[in-house]
Amino acid sequence: MSGTSGRARSSNGPTFDLFDNTPELIPLRTAARSEDWNAVRAFFSGLDSVDKVSSAVAVLAGIDGTEFLLERAVADHPGDPLPRAALAERYVRIGWAIRSSARAQYVSADQFDRFHTWLRKAEQLLIELCAEQPAYAPAWTARLMTARGLQLGQAEARRRYDRLSAHHPHHYRAQVQLLQQVCPKWSGSWEAAHGFARECATASPDGSNSGALVALAHIEHWLELDGPEATAYLRGIPVRDDLRNAAQISVLHPDHRPDWNSVGAHNAFAFAFSIGGHFQDAAPHFAFLGDRASEDPWDYTSDPRTTFLKYRKSALGA
Amino acid sequence: MTTELDLLDGVLSHTTTDGIPTLYAPTSASEITAGLFFRVGRADETLATAGITHLVEHLALHRLGLSDLHYNGATANTYTLFHVTGSEEEVVRYLNSVCAALRDLPMDRLETEKEILRTEAAGRGGGPNHQMPLWRYGAQNYGLTSYNELGTWSLTAGHVRHWAETRFTRDNAVLWITSGQVPEGLDLTLPHGTRLPAPAATSALPVTPAYIHGDDGHVVLTSVVRRSTAATVFADVLGRALFQDLRQEGGYSYSAEADYTPRDAEYATLTAYADSLPQKQDAVVGGFVDTLARLRAGRIEQSELDSVRAKLLKMYDVPDFGAASLPSYALSLLLGHRILSPEQRRAELDAVTVADLREVARQAWADALLQVPGRGVDWAGLTLAPQYSQEAVTGTRHPSLEDDKVTLVIGAEGVSLLTPRGPVTVRYDAMSAMTVRPDGARALTGHDGFSVTVEPTLYKGVTPERIAALDAAVPPTAAVPMPAREPDRIPQPRKRAAAPAASGRSTWLWTLGLWAVGLLAAVWGLLCAVITADEASAANPEWDAVVGVWIMWLPLAAVTAALYRARRRRRG
Numbered sequence: 001m002s003g004t005s006g007r008a009r010s011s012n013g014p015t016f017d018l019f020d021n022t023p024e025l026i027p028l029r030t031a032a033r034s035e036d037w038n039a040v041r042a043f044f045s046g047l048d049s050v051d052k053v054s055s056a057v058a059v060l061a062g063i064d065g066t067e068f069l070l071e072r073a074v075a076d077h078p079g080d081p082l083p084r085a086a087l088a089e090r091y092v093r094i095g096w097a098i099r100s101s102a103r104a105q106y107v108s109a110d111q112f113d114r115f116h117t118w119l120r121k122a123e124q125l126l127i128e129l130c131a132e133q134p135a136y137a138p139a140w141t142a143r144l145m146t147a148r149g150l151q152l153g154q155a156e157a158r159r160r161y162d163r164l165s166a167h168h169p170h171h172y173r174a175q176v177q178l179l180q181q182v183c184p185k186w187s188g189s190w191e192a193a194h195g196f197a198r199e200c201a202t203a204s205p206d207g208s209n210s211g212a213l214v215a216l217a218h219i220e221h222w223l224e225l226d227g228p229e230a231t232a233y234l235r236g237i238p239v240r241d242d243l244r245n246a247a248q249i250s251v252l253h254p255d256h257r258p259d260w261n262s263v264g265a266h267n268a269f270a271f272a273f274s275i276g277g278h279f280q281d282a283a284p285h286f287a288f289l290g291d292r293a294s295e296d297p298w299d300y301t302s303d304p305r306t307t308f309l310k311y312r313k314s315a316l317g318a
Numbered sequence: 319m320t321t322e323l324d325l326l327d328g329v330l331s332h333t334t335t336d337g338i339p340t341l342y343a344p345t346s347a348s349e350i351t352a353g354l355f356f357r358v359g360r361a362d363e364t365l366a367t368a369g370i371t372h373l374v375e376h377l378a379l380h381r382l383g384l385s386d387l388h389y390n391g392a393t394a395n396t397y398t399l400f401h402v403t404g405s406e407e408e409v410v411r412y413l414n415s416v417c418a419a420l421r422d423l424p425m426d427r428l429e430t431e432k433e434i435l436r437t438e439a440a441g442r443g444g445g446p447n448h449q450m451p452l453w454r455y456g457a458q459n460y461g462l463t464s465y466n467e468l469g470t471w472s473l474t475a476g477h478v479r480h481w482a483e484t485r486f487t488r489d490n491a492v493l494w495i496t497s498g499q500v501p502e503g504l505d506l507t508l509p510h511g512t513r514l515p516a517p518a519a520t521s522a523l524p525v526t527p528a529y530i531h532g533d534d535g536h537v538v539l540t541s542v543v544r545r546s547t548a549a550t551v552f553a554d555v556l557g558r559a560l561f562q563d564l565r566q567e568g569g570y571s572y573s574a575e576a577d578y579t580p581r582d583a584e585y586a587t588l589t590a591y592a593d594s595l596p597q598k599q600d601a602v603v604g605g606f607v608d609t610l611a612r613l614r615a616g617r618i619e620q621s622e623l624d625s626v627r628a629k630l631l632k633m634y635d636v637p638d639f640g641a642a643s644l645p646s647y648a649l650s651l652l653l654g655h656r657i658l659s660p661e662q663r664r665a666e667l668d669a670v671t672v673a674d675l676r677e678v679a680r681q682a683w684a685d686a687l688l689q690v691p692g693r694g695v696d697w698a699g700l701t702l703a704p705q706y707s708q709e710a711v712t713g714t715r716h717p718s719l720e721d722d723k724v725t726l727v728i729g730a731e732g733v734s735l736l737t738p739r740g741p742v743t744v745r746y747d748a749m750s751a752m753t754v755r756p757d758g759a760r761a762l763t764g765h766d767g768f769s770v771t772v773e774p775t776l777y778k779g780v781t782p783e784r785i786a787a788l789d790a791a792v793p794p795t796a797a798v799p800m801p802a803r804e805p806d807r808i809p810q811p812r813k814r815a816a817a818p819a820a821s822g823r824s825t826w827l828w829t830l831g832l833w834a835v836g837l838l839a840a841v842w843g844l845l846c847a848v849i850t851a852d853e854a855s856a857a858n859p860e861w862d863a864v865v866g867v868w869i870m871w872l873p874l875a876a877v878t879a880a881l882y883r884a885r886r887r888r889r890g
Contacts, residue, residue, distance in 0.1 A: 123698070128611060130611070131615040134612075151693065152600055152604060152693070155597060155598045156600035156604040159568060159600075159605060160604070162568070163608075
């Protein structure tokens with residue numbers, strides 16, 4: 001929250017690195033890199049919310065090579081859900097890296113085969129884990145990814161989300177995953193995407209991050225449109241008002257307590273308002289963020305770094 | 319046997335009637351019910367004789383004709399049951415009549431009853447799980463219920479009489495009567511024979527758990543487990559778990575249930591079923607997989623087990639328990655399943671633990687065959703049941719007249735259909751049946767359930783000589799003569815698969831398009847030529863304009879060429 005320091009901004013520019021943005025996660029990376037399972041486990045034991053556990057599982061799964069540490073931990077601690085959930089998510093990441101984020105028509109049959117093999121491996125770990133520990137949020141969140149990648153269908157993805165939300169009704173990471181599923185690119189529809197985002201925003205308590213789903217849905221919609229139509233979409237008053245309302249009940253609400261997901265949530269609003277030219281609306285989000293940019297959604301632009309700086313300047317006038 | 323039945327003293331009595339083991343126990347009802355079981359059923363037949371037991375059952379009941387008496391017969395996989403409810407005199411008359419008919423079947427009725435069975439079958443439409451037996455067992459023994467009763471076309475009086483004489487014997491029967499004593503006047507004289515054990519099961523599934531694709535709206539699982547008290551409890555627990563997870567919690571299904579049916583002396587078939595709306599079926603499959611995983615993980619509430627146990631224990635408290643339990647004891651005696659006294663059964667029920675149920679859940683999953691709508695379930699660790707044969711035979715090759723990529727092979731060892739995705743082979747030494755049409759068509763089905771249809775009109779060079787060679791190679795017991803088909807029922811080759819859209823109508827449309835665009839291209843081309851010539855002869859030729867008009871001609875020429883090619887492709 002040192003984002004108002006203009007000097008720091010201009011000297012370092014935005015940091016897209018997760019660990020720069022959330023230094024509390026650095027000990028986790030250190031433990032994982034030194035293949036010290038006890039230290040990894042200790043890090044998780046110190047976390048005070050399900051959202052943090054779930055985010056930390058994603059972080060752990062995102063560290064290259066952790067599958068070896070995790071496979072050993074699964075063997076050594078068969079009753080512990082953490083290593084299995086993290087290993088499954090690691091397999092999903094490995095698979096997705098093979099698939100790449102390209103649209104399906106640009107992915108080869110061999111890439112799809114290998115992608116699906118990794119996802120099936122993950123899914124089978126997760127079936128057992130969810131059967132044993134149905135309230136374990138990281139496992140259900142990873143199962144939303146396997147459901148999407150293996151194309152198990154809209155109804156199945158929604159069932160998984162519902163099973164999770166029966167225990168954790170406003171789990172931000174899972175909401176972000178299901179939003180992808182209900183977008184047209186994964187055989188959903190805009191009606192479903194905006195509907196789900198609205199559902200997340202209105203059902204969650206004031207001040208939670210879930211309102212950002214509204215911004216993420218509009219960003220996805222914008223991405224699908226071409227040229228002037230795209231710009232006009234985010235410039236439009238109905239979308240702006242929708243974004244304003246969502247921001248006010250979520251990250252701009254007085255009850256909002258920033259957590260590890262808040263950086264992503266603010267980035268979504270900052271991005272959506274900025275692309276639409278609503279710099280005044282983007283200002284409080286950039287003010288919160290300072291240099292803390294997130295790859296999603298800025299990676300949707302050709303030059304995330306410059307775009308972030310340009311819009312932040314327009315918003316904060318600095 | 320007798321010592322086993324002694325366990326049931328105080329529950330029921332036992333004796334023999336004309337050499338047939340007989341169980342009886344009194345009832346407080348005004349009428350009595352009796353059942354005569356024979357240890358023969360569909361699983362004892364072959365595909366070529368399928369329906370022979372059912373025919374015997376129908377013929378045995380024919381003489382009873384129309385009466386007000388409440389009676390019937392039933393042919394199951396491993397037994398045939400004749401049962402009746404009425405006064406003592408009526409019951410005696412029924413049983414005597416059935417046995418008299420079995421001694422001397424009314425063969426003058428044979429053709430009529432065969433036709434009745436064929437009509438019955440046509441009206442019977444398979445349930446959502448009717449395919450499961452054939453995928454699990456192939457086209458033999460317990461798999462035969464997936465098939466039509468082919469024998470209703472070809473069986474002769476000699477076949478049927480032999481079947482009755484060897485299977486419907488006093489030594490292969492058990493009688494039960496809900497009465498304090500065996501009624502006077504029974505004459506159940508039947509030929510001597512032997513008690514036949516239930517047939518051994520074959521397997522058509524190299525790997526389990528396996529899955530197959532089925533119709534929209536239904537998810538079905540079958541599994542074969544060892545018969546046990548824990549497994550009967552498990553079936554109820556599974557049914558309740560599916561109902562809770564798929565209907566009450568998710569609202570994905572309307573029906574969700576499970577069933578436990580003894581298959582033979584040692585094994586039982588567990589069946590679980592859930593229906594779904596088409597837009598919810600992904601979730602039904604996912605929920606089904608998760609419910610089974612939950613039971614395998616042992617996440618079963620003690621209260622669930624307790625309420626299922628209480629429900630099952632209640633069955634021992636019904637009035638006339640002895641009479642009510644007669645059919646089940648008679649069937650155990652018939653199949654050679656262990657006989658337990660009610661006290662022993664109750665003690666076993668009391669002893670079932672959650673850990674026992676988890677063990678059954680694991681066995682059930684390990685042997686499961688799951689039928690799903692839509693996409694496959696390899697993601698859940700199941701293997702697709704074999705869709706193609708391991709190998710093809712060699713022999714004369716007959717290309718399909720419909721599809722360039724398909725070839726029929728008629729060889730010395732069997733027939734194969736070679737398709738781009740793999741061969742389908744039926745070997746003569748592992749054949750269940752071959753239907754034989756006068757027009758030369760042959761449909762061969764192997765023990766493994768794979769089938770190949772040889773239609774001389776659909777493959778090149780399937781001459782009467784090749785059909786004769788086929789007929790000579792197939793074991794005579796597998797051949798099922800069928801009546802001639804109406805000429806319009808004999809298939810004719812459709813147009814080549816390579817040109818699926820080929821039809822007169824679409825070709826003339828393409829021709830019309832070609833003419834329209836082609837004419838425009840020709841006229842414009844001519845105009846271009848005139849302009850070019852005109853400009854070339856001018857003092858200051860405007861070459862920009864000339865190039866411009868030619869560029870405008872290019873797309874017209876390109877579309878003309880494309881239409882020409884497309885039309886030619888369609889004409890094949």
